[in-house]
Structures are given as C-alpha cells and as structure tokens.
Amino acid sequence: MKRMIFILTYAFIVLGIYSFGKTQENEQLSIALQTQYSKSISDSSQKLGELEEAVKKSLLFEDKKSSAKEREDIWRLSSDIKASIASLPVDESFSTAWMNYLGRLGNYAKESTEQGNSDEYYAVIQKASDNLSELSNEWQVATSGMLSGKMSIKNWENRLSGTTEEETKWSKMGQSIKQYGEAVFPLTASETDAQKKKELRNIKDAKISEDEAIQRFKNLLPEVSNDVIAAEKSRKGSPYPFYHIRFSQNSSIGYIDITQKGGHILSYLVERRMGKPTKSYEELLQMANQFLEKAEYKDVVFEEARENDVAWHFVFIRENPDNGAKVFSDPIHIKMAKDNGEVLGVNTSEYIRKEQLKPQPIRPVNWKEFFRPDVKIMKEELAYVENNQLEQRLAHYLTVVSNEKKQETYKIVIDTDTLEVIKTEKQ
Amino acid sequence: MKRVVTRFLYILVASLMVLSFFVSHSEAFSGRDLAKGAKGDDVIELQARLQYIGFYHGEIDGNFGFGTYWALRNFQEKYGLPIDGIAGKGVKKKLTGVSDYDEKYVKGQIAKGNKFTYYGGQSLESQVQQGSKPQNQTQAPPKYTNQDITLLANAVYGESRGEPYEGQVAVAAVILNRVEHPDFPDTIGGVIFQPGAFTAVSDGQIWLTPNERAKEAVIDAINGWDPSENAIYYFNPITATSKWIWSRPQIKKIGLHIFCH
Numbered sequence: 187m188k189r190m191i192f193i194l195t196y197a198f199i200v201l202g203i204y205s206f207g208k209t210q211e212n213e214q215l216s217i218a219l220q221t222q223y224s225k226s227i228s229d230s231s232q233k234l235g236e237l238e239e240a241v242k243k244s245l246l247f248e249d250k251k252s253s254a255k256e257r258e259d260i261w262r263l264s265s266d267i268k269a270s271i272a273s274l275p276v277d278e279s280f281s282t283a284w285m286n287y288l289g290r291l292g293n294y295a296k297e298s299t300e301q302g303n304s305d306e307y308y309a310v311i312q313k314a315s316d317n318l319s320e321l322s323n324e325w326q327v328a329t330s331g332m333l334s335g336k337m338s339i340k341n342w343e344n345r346l347s348g349t350t351e352e353e354t355k356w357s358k359m360g361q362s363i364k365q366y367g368e369a370v371f372p373l374t375a376s377e378t379d380a381q382k383k384k385e386l387r388n389i390k391d392a393k394i395s396e397d398e399a400i401q402r403f404k405n406l407l408p409e410v411s412n413d414v415i416a417a418e419k420s421r422k423g424s425p426y427p428f429y430h431i432r433f434s435q436n437s438s439i440g441y442i443d444i445t446q447k448g449g450h451i452l453s454y455l456v457e458r459r460m461g462k463p464t465k466s467y468e469e470l471l472q473m474a475n476q477f478l479e480k481a482e483y484k485d486v487v488f489e490e491a492r493e494n495d496v497a498w499h500f501v502f503i504r505e506n507p508d509n510g511a512k513v514f515s516d517p518i519h520i521k522m523a524k525d526n527g528e529v530l531g532v533n534t535s536e537y538i539r540k541e542q543l544k545p546q547p548i549r550p551v552n553w554k555e556f557f558r559p560d561v562k563i564m565k566e567e568l569a570y571v572e573n574n575q576l577e578q579r580l581a582h583y584l585t586v587v588s589n590e591k592k593q594e595t596y597k598i599v600i601d602t603d604t605l606e607v608i609k610t611e612k613q
Numbered sequence: 614m615k616r617v618v619t620r621f622l623y624i625l626v627a628s629l630m631v632l633s634f635f636v637s638h639s640e641a642f643s644g645r646d647l648a649k650g651a652k653g654d655d656v657i658e659l660q661a662r663l664q665y666i667g668f669y670h671g672e673i674d675g676n677f678g679f680g681t682y683w684a685l686r687n688f689q690e691k692y693g694l695p696i697d698g699i700a701g702k703g704v705k706k707k708l709t710g711v712s713d714y715d716e717k718y719v720k721g722q723i724a725k726g727n728k729f730t731y732y733g734g735q736s737l738e739s740q741v742q743q744g745s746k747p748q749n750q751t752q753a754p755p756k757y758t759n760q761d762i763t764l765l766a767n768a769v770y771g772e773s774r775g776e777p778y779e780g781q782v783a784v785a786a787v788i789l790n791r792v793e794h795p796d797f798p799d800t801i802g803g804v805i806f807q808p809g810a811f812t813a814v815s816d817g818q819i820w821l822t823p824n825e826r827a828k829e830a831v832i833d834a835i836n837g838w839d840p841s842e843n844a845i846y847y848f849n850p851i852t853a854t855s856k857w858i859w860s861r862p863q864i865k866k867i868g869l870h871i872f873c874h
Binding site for chain 1 (some may be wrong): 635645646647648649650651652653668671677678679680683684751752753754755756777778779782784795796797798799803809817825829831833836837838840841842843861862863864865867871873874
C-alpha cells in the first residue's frame, strides 16, 4: 500500500512539473507570437501613415519627374504593408481585400511613373488619398487594443469578423477596402490573364451536349476513353461553362474538361503506372505534332521542351500567319509519356480565346547601338507580347548571350514601334 | 601442360580486353539523342565532356539548358559537324574521342552537393568546393526555382495526399493562381505561409516528405495545367468551418475538395 502511495505521489509530482513546464512554454510562445503580431501591426500602422503622406505629396506636382520619389515611395510602402498584413492571422477575406488594394495602389503608382495620363493619375490618386485617410483612422482604432497589450490576438481576430454592432464596424473595413479597390484602380496584368479565361463564356460557338462532349473525347483520345466514370457540368459559379469528364482505362485514370460552347478542350490529364523510357525526344515531338494535327491545332509552332522523369512537356505557340510572329498568350502544352509515347496531358485553355492582333510598324533598329558590346544576338524572331498597359504588342523576340565565357542567355522582348523593352528574362 | 597454361592466359587476357571495351562503352552515353530540355545521366556526361575540353563553363547538373546548347553548337562548329545543338550518334562519338569522362568523380561530387568543375589538364582536387546543393533538380520554366518546386510539393502532399492526381495538380495550381492574383502575396512561399491560408501549414503536415506523385503533380502545374479552372480557393465541405468560404462562387468538385473563385 505504502509503495502504491509512493508511486502515485511520485507520478503526480512528475506530471505536475511536466504540465507546469508545458504551460510555461506555451505562455512564452504565446508572448513571442503576440510580440511578433504587435510588431507587424505597429509596422503597418506606421507605414500606412507614411503611405497616406506619400500619396498626398505626389498630388502636389504637375510634372511626373518631380513626384517620381513619392510615387516610388507609394510602391515601396504599399509593398511593405502588404508584407505586414500577410503575416497577421486576420480573416482571409479581410486580408485579401487589403492586399488587393495595396497591390493595386503600388502598381498603379509605379506604372503611371513610366507611362500614363497625368489627369487620370490625379483623379485616381485623389480618390485613393481620401480612402486611405479613412482607412488609416479605422486601422488606428482597430489596432489600439492590440498595441496596448489589452487585447489578445484571438479577441482581435474575433472582432474583425464579429457580428455585434461594435464588431461589425470592424468587419466592414475589409468590405470597404474591396469596394475602393474595384472602383478606383484598373485591372492588373494577372487579372487580364484570368479575364481571358473568363471570356470563354463569350465564345460564339454553338453549345454541345454532354454526349457530344464525350464523343469528342473518344474521337480525340480513343486509347483512354472507353470507360467514362462520370461526366458532369461545371458548377454555377464557374466563369465559363464546361463538362468535367472523368475516366479510367486499365491503369490510366484521368479527366478532361471540355467547354460547353464549341466543345473545345480546356485541359486533359492522365495518371498511370509508367514503364521504362523507350521513345526518343524526336519520336515524342513528332507524335505530339501528329496529335496537334489530328486535333486540328494547325496554326501552332514548337517553342520549347522540358524533360522530366516520366514525361516530356512540349510547348507550342500560335503563329500569326501575316508576319510569322509567335503569339505567346496563345500557347498549347502537351505532356508525352517517355515509355510509349502516349499523350498524357493537353492544356489549351489560353489558346481557345485567341488574342486580337493589330498591325504595327516595325522601326529599323541598330542592335549594335542598342546593346553593350559584349552582348551577342543568337536568334531574332517576332512575337506578340502583352506590355504594361496590357496591350498585345508586336515585338522583337531576341535570344542573346551576354558573357562570352559563361554564355549567360536572356530572352529579350522589344516593342517594334516604340523600342520599349517589354521583358527581359534570364534563361 | 605449359602450353595449356599459356593458351589459358592468352584467352584470359583477350577476354579481359573485350570485357574492358564493353565496360568503358557502358559508361559512355546512352543511345538516345540529347536536345535542349533533356535531363539525366547522359546530359551530365555531355556537360562534363564539353567542360573537359573547354567548351562548357556552366554547372554540371544534368539539365540541358541554353549553356549546354551553345557549348554543343560551338563544339559542332569547331569539329565540322552539322550545327544543330543536338547530341546525336556522330556528335557523341566525336566527343567521346576527344574528351575524357570520370563518371565516379563527377557523379560523386553531384551526390555530395559539392560545387565543382571538370576541366581537363587540372587536378580534380583543385576543382572542388564543399557545398550542399540539392540533388535531382527538376526541369522547370525559368521563373520557378527548385526551392519553389520543393515547397509546392510539400504543400501539395500535406494538403491533398489522399486526393486523386487531378486534385493534387489542382491544389498546386491554386497556389500558383494566388501568386499571380493581386489579392495574395506574390511569392510561392508568401502564399503558402500566409497565416490561416492552408491547414497543412497550421498543423505542421507541410513538413512531411512528399512522394513522387505529389512532385509530378507540381511539375504538371508549373507547366501550365490547371484542373481547378482558375480557382483561387478550395475547401473540404465536410471539415470547413468558415461560413465565408461557402459564399465563394464554386467551379467544380475534385475528390473531397470544392474549388472556387
């Protein structure tokens, strides 16, 4: 009995010490976390004030050059605040609205320094300035509790997404920022990409039935399409309607998405056990070309290839028949199996909605004067590429090497008319 | 007896010579042609041999990029071969004849993650620096690093390892869509580690070692596949606690996840 009491007492003490240690540890972690969050809030508050000031200062000058520093500050500060907000455990809808607004503000200030209309800048930034003043005040109120150490991060979070009258006032912050963002700033580059896909809803082609979609799949990929598991329509929230078809044949399982209008393939992908590679690069490229021909993608040219363990990924780009320029916004991706040359994947979602191209002059340019002497042009082509103003521009698409010994390769895209460098990408 | 022994020795020596010929050939290139975009052991050999004779100055990593391409074209030009940047049978034969390849040294350095070169006429010891470079790098579009790919594979495995392959590619695509979207951080790390964004980060499952399937799914996503059809959110309707996520316009369901805008 005595021994039992001793063991129990001993276990109790050990457990007590352990749980005390754990509690201490958790408390320390909690303090460290709270400190970290407080720092982020404090940083964002301070920078929000600076941002508001920079926005106001940039409205003082008529000349773009005179406000260049302020515009640069707007871009830098909005980026900094974005980073601070991103590190806070705030409600997702709230933080994304913030990030959106700050991203748009920063990008707009930066892009308008390079190009853009002054009157438009003052109208947009004046509106942004008013919004920021209001937001800055609301942010001070919302964060004062956290910064004085009187409120835990959990409480703070609850209030941001709360339902009582006082709390709802806070949760409206996110919504108002969202409205500001959408009303004041133009679309960003990534949004136009997304927009391009969303525009698939405007395809004029006739609507096809589910059976017709399955038939199209069977005609195109007879090797895998014998056993369709399920075919269903996209959900109501989808920006463009499509059929989602899942299939299984032998060890192959995959899906194909086909637009309801016109029956265009959006993407196709299959997974299966892979065997030992037997097909060469040339054979696979030829097979990919044959597939494109069969699927009637006849206006594309091969651009690049990447080998990985089980497959090659090939990229084809639409070629404008008028001038032979590659249209980089209209690609088709194909994945080919190294073991038997089967088409494992097709992605044409961006190709379906072809870009509208305008004629554009090609000004003569002396590359020797354009580049430094150690830059050597290895290949010169024409391409259509989107510029900062989100327009498709005809451009010189150059492959250059900058260091004779190290052979560092860059792809450089230069507008044929304005000679503006649209993009420089290290390979 | 002496004659028998002598004959036996002759046969033995001849056999060894034949064997050594085949051994040295088995270490040389495989039969396939090598073009830009290729990867693997024979690309390592191609880069090493080109470096040995001073044509290639880049990293010997088994990825046939532009550096290897220009070096190969220069080699073809110098030796009067057709200049196409493809290492076919003729190119490999010529290259094998004029260069050397110490497979053990080269692959040993790669396995150790060391920074090294393989120039002929210099001692090998002087060409090595200790390092910890990751092995088995993936061929990816230029804007993605191997670190991005590793992080994506961790996230995909932590978030969706029980899901169909399509669902895993879709999870990777959602992360990439967020990077491009103005509402989210503009780096892969920023998106993945945004507080509260992914359950796998909150519960630590992101640090599980991803399998080959998750890695393959990431490779497909970075090569442009997006089974989510441009989604920026997804959730499991059985476990989701946020009311807000139900308000997002839904696109499609893959496995247990609903993908939405």
